[in-house]
Amino acid sequence: MNRTGRVALGSGIAVVVLGLVMLALPAFEGIGDFAAREVAGAAAPATPTDTPADADADADAVSDPTPTPTPTVDDGSGDCPGQEASYQFGMVPGTLSADGIGGERTAQVGNAAAMRDRGARTGARGEVLSDDRGMYAYIVAPNDNLISIDARLCFDMGSLAGFNHVLGDAVQPGQRLILRPDPSIPWIEPYEPYDATVGMSTVDFNSTIYEIGAAVRAHDIDSARALWDRSLSGHLAPDAQDAATQALAAVDWRVLEQMFP
Template sequence: MSRAAKVATGVVAAAVVAGLVVLAYPAFAALGGIGHPAASAVTSTRPTAVSDPAPSPTPSKDAGSGDCPAEASISLSGQDKAHMVPTLVKADALTDRGTRPGARGEVVSNAQGIYSYIVAPNDNLISIGQRLCIEYGNVALYDHVLGAAIQPGAQLILRPDPSIPWIDPYVPFDAIPNVTNTVDYNSTIYEMGAAVRTHDLDTARALWARSLSGHVSPAAQAAATAALDAGDWAVLDQLFP
């Protein structure tokens, strides 16, 4: 599949997942502007001699073409938005095909296989998806990627625990359409992720109490409250990636 087709497929997939999460979601339009993957096309310049130039070499799959034999995906599903849980689909396809422009970060593994990816400077989601053979749009939605860029040092969870509920980073659970202002909620989700990454428990607890507690699903409320009380970073990493 060509890079253009892959990008189009990723955007459509992300839009479908977002539509399942809530009946009236804001469009996940930021995906199209995430990062700037380096071009891998090989160009040739016609020499001054009469002979034709040598044909340009075709990049191999491991050179960054993005043509994975299969593609993993993070599915967000549930009977309603109060019971949304993440699941890694086609987990066997998740594999590290090597660093490349736009995907030079660290891959973290556990006993089950690849667990997460640590973002390096100048990384972008498209290249990360190609390196690891995972659909990048769903990764962005699950991992609370807000805005137009991923941040160096951020941890993208790629193998979510299906027993830990997903928290919608865009719309509070108790939001009233056309009434609720979501700006403070959205920004606090971003700050909460930063506090969890640095294991700043006091800040995480303060942010939770200020803007998030009571505005997530009952299952997420219970999980986050217990994890914050216990300082359970393994759970907090997945609730607030």
């Protein structure tokens, strides 16, 4: 090939190469822009999404517990005012038997001002009955117990049980517990008859007291009269004997429910 041909061939190749370079240039420019953006993105600090104040607020929200509701009376909150209410028991002067063993006993609410209803709670969800003079009875609800009832009403533990002839802790739904006794109605001591003598068995007397109480709560006058005639009549103090006899004859449930609660 002569010189002229070689020059022409070289010129043609140069033109082709130049054309290919021009065609590829936009792609290289795109790559350069992408790389530049990558470098810029790596160098620029990330924009924070939370300000320091927001971060502190988030930390507080995590660390502080959710506030609990204010306690209510249903939680047993509140205190009884000073000394708690209680039944005070005492002997009536001049009522001892010849042996000096038995006798008539009286009962009244001591420190009655302390008695109050602090609100229903577990074990004491029954109804409190009141009149214009205040609370006078409590109706036992299912699953109630004496400890919780005492706490709800501000009574000394065991006081309600003693006055209301409760055997142990066995209160029954629907049972009516006396909170404010009528002082004109005699209270019957459930453990010892009026005519008790040394060595005398009181088992029959004790059990009959509880049996007649159940009959009175059921308003079963026939059973109450039969139990009275069988084991109680003649074994109570004179005024209790007279009051019970009259109430049984007249079917006076108000008197009977206090004498045999």
